[in-house]
Structures are given as C-alpha cells and as structure tokens.
Amino acid sequence: MGSDILLFAGIGFMAQLVDGALGMAFGVITNALLLSFGISPAAASASVHAAKIAIGGASGLSHLAFRNVDGVLIRRLVVPGVIGGIVGALLLSWVPGEAIRPFVAVYLLLVGVLILRGAWKQRKAEKRSHPRRFTGLGLVGGFLDAVGGGGWGPIVTSTLVAGGMTPRFAIGSVNLAEFFVAVAISAVFFATIGLVHVETIIGLVLGGVLAAPLGAYLSKRVPGRLLMIAVAGGIILLSAHMIIHALPELWALS
Template identity: 30%
Template sequence: MSLTHILLITLAGVAAGTINTVVGSGTLITFPTLLAFGYPAVPANISNSVGLVAGGVSGSWGYRAEVSGARDRLRQFVPMSLLGGVTGALLLIWLPPSAFKKIVPTLILLGIVLVVIGPWLQKRAAQRHPEADAEMSRGRRIMLLAGVFAAGAYGGYFGAAQGVLLMGLMSAMLSDPLQRLNGIKNILSTVVNAVAAITFIIVSFHNVRWSVALLIAIGSLIGGFIGAKVGRKLPPWLLRAFIVVVGVIAIATML
C-alpha cells in the first residue's frame, strides 16, 4: 500500500467521520474511495463498516451533553437498532446486491421529506393531543420502534444516509430539540455499525481488509470529534437544510 493510498483513505475516513456525526452519509465518501482503489464491493463495504465504528464513538462522545436527558429514549431505541444492525449485516452476506438497491433512494427521499415536514407534523400532533409526547400512544411507539429497527437494518446492510432516515423519523414523531435527536442518532448509528462489524467479523472474517479498516478508523475517530464541534453549533434550520442537501446528494450518487 503506497503512501498516497494510505493518506487518501485516512482523509476519506476523517471526512466520513465528520459528516456522519453532523448528519450521516459518510459512507458515500469512504465506500467509493475504496472502490476506486480496486477493492471489491462486499469487502469494501464490510471493511468500511468496521472502520467507521471509531468515528461513531468519538462523535457520540462529543454529543454527550445533548443526550444526557435522553436516557429513556435510548433504552427503547438501542435494542431495536442492535437487532436491526444484525439483521442488515446478515442480509448483506446472504442476499444479492440488487436486493436493496432499488428501494434505497426511496428510503432516503422519505427521510428527507420527514426532516422537512417534521416541525409541521409535531405542531399538528401537539394541537390534537397535547399530552402525546409526554405519554406517547401505543401505536406511535410501535411505529417509531419499527422505524428505528428498519433504519438499523438498512444501516447494517449499507449504512449511507442511515442518519438521514433516523433524523427524519425522530424529528417527525418526537418533539425533542433537534440537537438532542442528532446526538441520539449518533449513538444509534454507532450501535448499528458496531453490531454489524461484529457480525461481519464472525460470519465473514475473510472479507475484512484490516489495514483499510484501521486507516478508516483512525480518520473517522478524528472526524467524529470535528463533526461534534461543528454540528453542535448549527441552528436547527441550518441543520435541517444540511440534512436535506446531504440526502439529495446521496440519492443522486446512488442513482
């Protein structure tokens, strides 16, 4: 592996860690970088997932103040993300790449729409049921938990724009401050990446390119700290706008 090779993969990891912490979709930087260097798609995807766990940890740590009041949310969501991550990782190993390819852009578009109309949905829900957020109905809770599981399955399978889906889902159904939701998103995404990485290592060890995973881990660890500093300073409207822009770029890239 040449010095240029090492430097570019590490820098891609820094960029991915930064973007993942702010909104998600950092995989759209690292994954094409690995493909450009000639790594096959499945080993590139798996090695990328393993490496990005480090960035998720640093990004989540950077948002620790924002999520200090969200322990009840996390107790509900983390198990669903864990199960979803394992499911998605197994699907990547068992299913042909074309299985999810057609619906991924649709899922990202749905996430973008939810991010945009989230404030309107929250306001309408509050007008109809003022107590809805304090005591969420069983139906809404089931929908939200199912959505977190589905986002986790998608994240374990590929990962790009998982953050857009989570932010769209939570911002539409919860009235928590957007920065708190972003902190929750970072933790859930990290859980998904971690359990997916463990699943890959156990089930498909031969597909992990450890030198690549290490470089991405180093870069994303740095990027997670950078992303936390940047993301926490963004006002809600700008954070929503950034999520939409990244989501649109993700759709355009995949199409």
C-alpha cells in the same frame, strides 16, 4: 501501505465531519468510495463497520460531552438496531444490497422533502420528541445499514427530524446508538468473512476519530433550522444520486 492509510484517513475525516454534524453519511460516503475502488460489497461494508466501532465511540462520547444525547431515544434505538444489523449482515452474503438501495433512495427522497418543508415551519422552542412509532425504526435502519454498507444515519436521523425531534438531539443520539449497531454488525462480518482490508480500517479510524469532536461541536452550534435544511439537502442529493445509479439495474431486472 502508508499512502493508502493517509488516503483513507482523509476520506474518514471528511465523512465523519459530515456525519458528526448532520447525523448521517459516514457509511454512505465511505462505502461508495470503497466500492469505486473495486472492493466487494461485503468487504466494503465490513471495513466501514469495523471503523465505525472506534469512530462511533468517539463521536458518541463527543455528543455526550456537548449534551446532544437523549437517553430515552437511545434505549429505543439500540436493541432493534442491533437485531436489524445482525440480520442484515447475515443476509448480505446472498441478498445483493443493490436490490434494496433503489427503494431506500425513494424513501429518503420523500423524507428529505418533508424535512425541507418542516424547516420553514420549525418552532422556536426545542423539542425532545419520543413518539412510539419510532420504536421499530432502529430495526429497519440497522438492517439496511448492514446490507447497503451505510444508511443508519440517513434513515434514522432523517425520520426522527421529520417527525419533529430537535435536530441536535436526534443527531447525537443516533451517533451514539450507531456505535452499538456497528459492534454487532462487525462481529457478524468477522465471524463470516474475517478481518479484511486492515489498512482501510486503520485510515478510516484515524481520520474519523480526529473529526468526531469537531462534528459534534458543529451539531450543537449550528442553528436548528439551518441544520434541518442542510440535512434535507444532503438527503435529497444522496437519494437522487442513488436513484440515478440504480436505474440501469432496475432496467435490467425489468
């Protein structure tokens, strides 16, 4: 059990370092690895979101300390994100996450291209954008995050950045909002399947909490344009990977 905890601590540290700096990928990275170890989708998603409670809290506080958080955006993300997460967690028991992931992957690919294009046209002045069309973004992000075991960051952060919001404010706000979404999703999983794979959760928490401050610091210090390019590159690679792995499933359905 001790070696398992160290393994998952390493995974949690690496995943949260990326997530804290880019505002995405903790759930996607950890969930993909847990699934590759033979853990069921529901159990993997439950373990990841249970770990996100502690990690999301540490990451959110770190972003608050570095002033990367926008209060208006938080209020527009948390409530719909919690609702979407609860619905997604309840549906996961009978709606396979694999059936949704191909469509999410195509969307992310398009958003990644838009962000990469926007990185070259970025204005020098920082911008805190509060467009009304993002009000329902948390609902979709929370739902797909619960069903797919990850996706809150890639969907919500990428859409905000593509819409013109300064990357560090989008990243910090999304990280803090994710804490509340993770609490809601974990509560549903605990009520339906119980607490499973405790050693996995402990390891992810230990590694993720250690990486949270460093990720938040990198988010504040890395230049905005470079951060946008990194976000776009990560999304494009992630979505391409998801599409490639979804091709056999789509072929089978056809």
